[in-house]
Amino acid sequence: MAGKKSGKxxxxxxAINRLERVVVELEEGELSxxxxxxxxxxGMELSRFCTQKLTQAEEKVKKLIKVTKGESKTxxxxxxx
Numbered sequence: 001m002a003g004k005k006s007g008k009x010x011x012x013x014x015a016i017n018r019l020e021r022v023v024v025e026l027e028e029g030e031l032s033x034x035x036x037x038x039x040x041x042x043g044m045e046l047s048r049f050c051t052q053k054l055t056q057a058e059e060k061v062k063k064l065i066k067v068t069k070g071e072s073k074t075x076x077x078x079x080x081x
Contacts, residue, residue, distance in 0.1 A: 010049065012050060012053040012054075012057075015046050015049050015050050015053070016046075018042075018046055019043055019046040019050065022039050022042055022043040022046065023043065025039055026039055026040065026043070
């Protein structure tokens with residue numbers, strides 16, 4: 001599909017915006033069953049992607065908090081590789 005980014009290239013913000021559009025389309029109830037199932041599947045994939053990104057961000061924040069509390073900076077650098 002031209003113009004669509006792969007999952008790896010998509011930002012969290014792009015995924016959230018697309019997920020919101022999918023939800024609106026599903027709520028409108030004007031899709032055929034097949035279209036609705038495709039949109040639902042896309043929404044679930046987007047939801048998983050966003051959850052993964054949020055989990056990664058949370059882990060990074062936790063590591064950064066440890067660093068600011070005086071724990072080893074090498075731990076943070078080693079885990080980013």
